[in-house]
Amino acid sequence: MTYPLQSLLFRLDAETAHRATIAALRGWGAIGAPLGRAVERAGVTLAGLHFPNRIGLAAGLDKNAEAVPGLFALGFGAVEVGTLTPRPQPGNPRPRLFRLVEDQAVINRMGFNNDGIDAALARIAKLGARRGVLGINVGANKDSDDRVADYALGVGKAAAHADYITINVSSPNTPGLRDLQSRPALDELLAASDAARQGAKRVPLFLKVAPDLDRAGMEGAIQAAIDHHIDALIVSNTTISRPALHSPHRNETGGLSGAPLRDLARAKLAEAVAIAAGALPLISAGGIDGPEEARRRFDAGAVLVQVYSALVYQGPAMVRAIAKAL
Template identity: 40%
Template sequence: MTLYSRVRPLAFKLPPERAHNLGKRTLKAAQSTMPTRATLSYIYQYEHPALEVDLFGTTFPNPVGMAAGFDKNAEVTHALEALGFGFVEIGTVTPYPQTGNDRPRLFRLREDRAMVNRMGFNGQGMDRVRDRLERNAVPKIPLGVNVGKMNTSSEDEAIEDYRRVFDRLSPFADYVVVNVSCPNTPKQFDETSSDHLRRIFETLQDENDEDRPILVKVGPDSPTKSVLELVDIVLEFDIDGIVATNTTTGRDGATDSNREEWGGMSGKPLADPSTEVIRSIAAATDGELPIVGVGGVDSAERAYEKIRAGASLVQLYTGFVYEGPSTATRINKELVELLERDGFSSIQAAVGADLD
């Protein structure tokens, strides 16, 4: 029995957002002194050459990252590094602070190992995040910055929002993600229309003097045809990769009464749908476009399925809530065993192995 399996029932007695904030406060305290940070590293660090991934001009020590939404304001990047994650994606960061939707806005679907959230881009805004990054929040592991627009922005204002956050935060980023797939922010216009995506990519590439890798995050609910249209635009504008996927508005595979809450569902029921999106993007691009696979990863098997379907890296959020602080370490150790079992010399050799 792990320590977390004893603590979890207590944490789960709290409302989910309070438990999340308490967890983050604990991580903040743990990263704030060198001895506690070193102790975490000592317990959780696991390195293996087969896990290293060279991508986006940098080396990821392992392919398991913390997904966007957990550390929106770059407050616990060092703790996540100490817990053995191979990279961290902060954000979604908006130009100005936003409170997000009314509470409650985060729900556990315990039996389903899932969550529904309608946080609505709550965050401190780009200036606070930049200050933190300037002071000391950039970890040694690669850092992704997920950028978004204000909830009230019109289509034209949204383009300017993305440009400003990109401008302000990309100097700290190993890659930047444009998030056009949040299912719980107000829809002022179609964020995934071809015209809008073209305008975003054109604007950011114009701004991108330092040639930072730019990715776009897609949802799992679009028909395959529109995912393939997105792929065409991504290739047209030399976008460097796709993060697949965001949460789903669907409730397939969920039985908990909280399935009735509106918002995006994450966790176990999302595992297969997101893997299918990864597979179709990888197939459409002959495995040439880097994919960051996310949705329902809570074990090495789930991570490995996404890698074999074409993901070069994976991320998780909900798996961390249910499995606890050792999640990344355990997945990484077991991934090495899966690679050895199947005769792959590295993660990179296994990427896309299941594509015909």
């Protein structure tokens, strides 16, 4: 399946195409957003928030909150920006983003490249009325001496601007970050994050975990989330595992997303549903590329789904197609 401008974007290296997409969405937000809005279909309430539909954009596309109105104009019920760190950082050396066209997949090792949380929040503060739910995904700086403090700082700053905040401890591209998914490190981090959001606006907190957690790791993460009043679990981030791939880029290091993640994402959702037993709402991400796959995740127990990599191959019309089909 192709879409307008795909052939042009695919002539560019993946990161240049990504920047061009953000620029186009920023322009669309200024010109076309008044004509576009989230598709009001099969909405749901989660953590006290009304989602006009159950299709969200996963973090990673709009890292710096540059194109939020344009993204809502595509029809998303929720847009998640970030990952944002306390201080700006360049991320890992380029090249660090790869299209695996033969596999309908992406490998990235971006490394939380972003302008810093203050710059993004300044953009968000100027947005005015939103057309859906806005999530802010926070992380730690690569060279931080105190990563727990980084997360607490991010939560505290984002709370005044976000509809929800996602704690991202599952990226494989910051050394040692995934260690924070294990207890007792996760208990310390979630306790600090929970404390940081207290006040006039107790913003919902979501936790994003990796699909590479084993059963014991998933059990620990879910219990920690429940113990520290986390409002939902996002299952899951990219994987460092490598199913059979055909692209010349198949051996690049980084997190794999897209179609090859589908089976693992389904399995981890089913595992999380069984472990949580209704005590924690679940959001499914990974390998969702159309209405049929979205339905499978909802039937399996997800409250919401998030998409990202499939947009590279299916195009922006996929968002409204899923929302309308549901």
